[in-house]
Amino acid sequence: MRLLNVGYGNVVMSSRVVAVLGPAAAPIRRLRDEARERGKLLDATEGRKTRSVIITDSDHVILSAVHADTISLRLSQHVAAEFEAEA
Secondary structure, eight states, X not given: OOEEEXXXXXXXXXXXXXXXXXXXSHHHHHHHHHHHHHTOEEEESTTSOOOEEEEETTSOEEEESSOHHHHHXXXXXXXXXXXXXXX
């Protein structure tokens, strides 16, 4: 089990992440609003500007103040480490 740092001491299980998206597009804003209505929105921004939206396999939507590029890089490093551990 690897934990992915999404900023300010908040972590997510890397194996549960389905997508890392930028927050600006209208469909992403709708997704965020729908998750809030369903009680599946987690805000990990610590009051800062939302810079990425993380979607998990449990249909949770996580808001992060870390740029999507940075989270994607961290996630790819986790995947590479898991691949090496299996080999």
